[in-house]
Amino acid sequence: MLGVYRVIDCSGELGWLAGRLLADLGADVVKIEAPGAAIARADWQAYNVNKRLLRLEIATAHGQDALEALLDRADILIESASPPHLRGDLFDPSRIRQRHPRLVHVSATPFGCEGPHAAWLASDLEIMAAGGAMSLAGESEGKPVRVSVPQARAWAGTHAAAGALIALLHRDVSGHGQHVDVSAQAAVLAALAHAPTFVDINDKVPMRCGAFITGRTITGARLRAFWPCADGHINFVLYGGPAGRRSNEQLVAWMRDAGADLGTLATIDCGDFDPKHLTQEEVDRLEAPVGRFFATLTKREFLEGASAREMLGYPVSTVGDVAADPQLAARAFWADVPGERGSSTRHCGAFLLVDGKRPALRHAAGSPVALVALLEQWGSTLARTRVEPITATEAG
Amino acid sequence: MSTVDQALSGVKVVEFASYAAGPHVGKILANFGAIVVHVESRQRPDGFRLEYPPFKDGIPGLDRGGCFAFFNDSKYGVALDLKNEAALRLARRLVAWCDVVIENMRPGVMARLGLGFEAMRELNPGVILLSSCNMGQTGPRAHTPGFGSQLSAQAGFCGLTGEPDGPPMLLYGPYIDFIASTMSVSAVLAALVRRRETGEGAWIDVAQYETGLLFIADALLDFHMTGKEATRASNDSPDAAPHDAYRCQGEDWLALSCWSDAEFARLASVIGRPELARDPQYADLAARKRNAAALRTPIEAWCGTRSSDAAAGILQEAGVHAHRVNTVADLLHDPQLVHRHTWRRRRHPVIGDQMYLFPAFDLAETPGDITAAGPRLGADNDTVFRNFIGLTEEEHAACREAHAFD
Numbered sequence: 001m002l003g004v005y006r007v008i009d010c011s012g013e014l015g016w017l018a019g020r021l022l023a024d025l026g027a028d029v030v031k032i033e034a035p036g037a038a039i040a041r042a043d044w045q046a047y048n049v050n051k052r053l054l055r056l057e058i059a060t061a062h063g064q065d066a067l068e069a070l071l072d073r074a075d076i077l078i079e080s081a082s083p084p085h086l087r088g089d090l091f092d093p094s095r096i097r098q099r100h101p102r103l104v105h106v107s108a109t110p111f112g113c114e115g116p117h118a119a120w121l122a123s124d125l126e127i128m129a130a131g132g133a134m135s136l137a138g139e140s141e142g143k144p145v146r147v148s149v150p151q152a153r154a155w156a157g158t159h160a161a162a163g164a165l166i167a168l169l170h171r172d173v174s175g176h177g178q179h180v181d182v183s184a185q186a187a188v189l190a191a192l193a194h195a196p197t198f199v200d201i202n203d204k205v206p207m208r209c210g211a212f213i214t215g216r217t218i219t220g221a222r223l224r225a226f227w228p229c230a231d232g233h234i235n236f237v238l239y240g241g242p243a244g245r246r247s248n249e250q251l252v253a254w255m256r257d258a259g260a261d262l263g264t265l266a267t268i269d270c271g272d273f274d275p276k277h278l279t280q281e282e283v284d285r286l287e288a289p290v291g292r293f294f295a296t297l298t299k300r301e302f303l304e305g306a307s308a309r310e311m312l313g314y315p316v317s318t319v320g321d322v323a324a325d326p327q328l329a330a331r332a333f334w335a336d337v338p339g340e341r342g343s344s345t346r347h348c349g350a351f352l353l354v355d356g357k358r359p360a361l362r363h364a365a366g367s368p369v370a371l372v373a374l375l376e377q378w379g380s381t382l383a384r385t386r387v388e389p390i391t392a393t394e395a396g
Numbered sequence: 397m398s399t400v401d402q403a404l405s406g407v408k409v410v411e412f413a414s415y416a417a418g419p420h421v422g423k424i425l426a427n428f429g430a431i432v433v434h435v436e437s438r439q440r441p442d443g444f445r446l447e448y449p450p451f452k453d454g455i456p457g458l459d460r461g462g463c464f465a466f467f468n469d470s471k472y473g474v475a476l477d478l479k480n481e482a483a484l485r486l487a488r489r490l491v492a493w494c495d496v497v498i499e500n501m502r503p504g505v506m507a508r509l510g511l512g513f514e515a516m517r518e519l520n521p522g523v524i525l526l527s528s529c530n531m532g533q534t535g536p537r538a539h540t541p542g543f544g545s546q547l548s549a550q551a552g553f554c555g556l557t558g559e560p561d562g563p564p565m566l567l568y569g570p571y572i573d574f575i576a577s578t579m580s581v582s583a584v585l586a587a588l589v590r591r592r593e594t595g596e597g598a599w600i601d602v603a604q605y606e607t608g609l610l611f612i613a614d615a616l617l618d619f620h621m622t623g624k625e626a627t628r629a630s631n632d633s634p635d636a637a638p639h640d641a642y643r644c645q646g647e648d649w650l651a652l653s654c655w656s657d658a659e660f661a662r663l664a665s666v667i668g669r670p671e672l673a674r675d676p677q678y679a680d681l682a683a684r685k686r687n688a689a690a691l692r693t694p695i696e697a698w699c700g701t702r703s704s705d706a707a708a709g710i711l712q713e714a715g716v717h718a719h720r721v722n723t724v725a726d727l728l729h730d731p732q733l734v735h736r737h738t739w740r741r742r743r744h745p746v747i748g749d750q751m752y753l754f755p756a757f758d759l760a761e762t763p764g765d766i767t768a769a770g771p772r773l774g775a776d777n778d779t780v781f782r783n784f785i786g787l788t789e790e791e792h793a794a795c796r797e798a799h800a801f802d
Contacts, residue, residue, distance in 0.1 A: 193569025
């Protein structure tokens with residue numbers, strides 16, 4: 001869908017996914033890395049697949065000239081230079097605006113380009129802490145934890161892509177590019193759902209609660225979300241609402257079919273169930289037989305049984321469970337991207353289907369493009385210095 | 397509503413959507429100038445109105461829910477009973493009027509209402525339809541219903557959170573819904589870009605599950621290529637040590653990490669234990685990871701005598717990665733978020749002043765805004781159906797008599 005657009009991606013990890021999403025939506029995205037910069041790690045590969053790779057040292061005059069020539073023909077620049085006092089002139093928003101007035105310039109940084117913490121150092125851990133997500137994960141008496149696979153970069157990148165495209169739509173009408181200043185800390189706030197409204201409206205501070213879900217009752221009672229099963233854990237909640245009530249009815253029917261002891265569950269009217277007013281004691285009594293039943297099931301049995309009964313609830317997957325999920329295979333989610341010497345690499349495919357088709361990934365991670373070729377493809381020329389191939393292999 | 401010319405001025409969106417994953421898409425588009433109409437009915441209001449606290453004064457009510465309002469600011473709210481033929485005729489007129497339709501019902505529900513993509517395209521050849529659901533429109537489990545907090549477990553997030561020898565951890569709410577919704581914003585915008593060039597509409601099929609997997613794409617790639625399976629690892633990192641949360645005064649926690657020997661030496665100096673940097677137990681990353689438990693003692697001895705905020709300020713001054721673990725209450729006063737005007741108060745007619753979340757990106761020239769509090773149920777029926785759709789008085793009266801607005 002973005003086939004006519006060109007993106008220069010100079011970002012570090014906070015911007016990687018933005019470029020990847022734009023590439024998956026069809027844009028021609030060129031990732032710039034310094035000669036010799038490492039690209040072998042799984043995170044670089046996963047978030048920079050479907051982009052072409054240009055090796056360019058933008059700290060040199062030649063590199064900067066080349067970058068300017070490319071930006072003359074680009075629609076979007078993504079960078080994540082941080083902290084601001086180290087950004088220098090190269091990515092200064094005013095200079096970019098003056099030199100490339102049609103360019104959408106996206107900065108994806110831990111805290112945004114301005115403000116009291118703009119210069120603070122932050123990795124995934126500090127960003128997830130600053131964004132409040134860690135305070136909501138972990139045992140209630142224990143320390144706050146993060147998701148073990150870094151998330152802040154993905155939150156920042158996803159918001160950066162959205163911001164870039166909003167600015168692009170405006171650019172196409174007005175002719176003016178603009179600066180898009182993305183804060184990874186602020187992006188993480190999206191992950192908190194409606195937690196801030198409890199502080200704002202009821203003066204209650206939601207906190208981590210281990211394997212339990214809070215914020216679904218007005219009594220403060222917590223509902224169990226994770227249940228041990230035969231080979232791991234299941235996520236199921238005794239929800240109210242139409243979908244929750246239907247699930248509870250189906251669960252009771254399933255337990256009956258299996259000859260399981262219904263305990264207190266036998267006494268409730270599932271069609272009228274509303275957990276909002278339940279006390280903790282009532283919740284505990286209802287949940288006890290459910291726990292005994294789930295302990296007899298495997299994750300796969302629960303997934304297939306719940307799906308067949310159109311119930312809410314999923315198993316707690318491992319990475320291996322996800323990789324083997326038939327639903328993903330049926331939707332051709334995985335993209336086997338050809339690499340060197342007949343090899344292929346299995347990546348997550350594009351995040352959507354358009355008119356029933358999943359956009360293909362067109363470039364292996366690290367697919368080289370030479371500066372000369374790129375300038376020619378984009379119809380640009382260098383202003384001051386001679387064009388030289390960066391490396392012999394990439395010049396070929 | 398604001399009349400300032402914004403980036404998405406002129407874009408018209410209709411939502412047949414509820415809860416989070418659909419309405420959050422419309423909210424972001426509305427914040428940057430799109431006209432967004434949220435459709436629900438009195439017979440079946442958005443589940444966030446009645447099922448999800450908090451409520452004004454703790455009393456549930458259709459227009460008392462802070463959760464619903466929070467995800468539907470800056471929109472127009474209409475009530476249409478889609479089981480009513482007169483209401484369906486109005487729904488079809490909305491489809492003909494708009495640029496984008498957002499729906500997050502289970503696959504097939506819209507088609508059964510006569511509002512499938514093909515039917516929409518007959519009404520509006522350039523329409524862009526975003527269909528967002530748990531598993532996508534196809535596949536053996538397409539019809540599985542689901543909420544985002546549980547889908548976050550299916551997609552691996554909960555299993556990847558917690559102590560290695562402990563249970564999986566919940567991520568509070570429907571974590572994955574907001575991945576799907578934010579990516580869906582980009583999908584809709586890309587389709588709008590294409591439509592401007594070609595006039596073509598699009599049917600965008602988003603499986604919320606699949607969008608979430610992009611957030612662990614590196615772990616999945618690693619597993620596919622090497623068989624190595626990422627597991628929950630507390631707060632550990634392969635690349636930094638220390639790398640954890642440390643208790644400060646009271647119930648306060650500090651997140652802190654060192655990414656080089658030099659950074660660790662700065663930390664050791666700040667906490668008054670410069671000799672630690674020369675101690676073979678902590679001399680390099682491998683040694684510090686091996687002895688992370690022992691290292692906790694001197695760090696918490698220093699942290700325990702001050703607030704996490706004070707500790708973070710001192711450490712940042714010295715060039716060490718550190719930040720307080722913000723509680724949700726802390727976020728409302730966080731100086732950086734306050735500086736960015738992340739939280740914006742707007743007056744709701746029933747709830748009163750409520751704080752709304754502005755998206756995480758600031759646009760320099762077309763800044764966007766929270767233009768209104770979340771709408772009461774059906775609050776904008778008149779504006780939408782008279783002004784936007786152009787119903788005559790007679791048509792409007794006939795619809796009312798036919799109970800279309802129930």
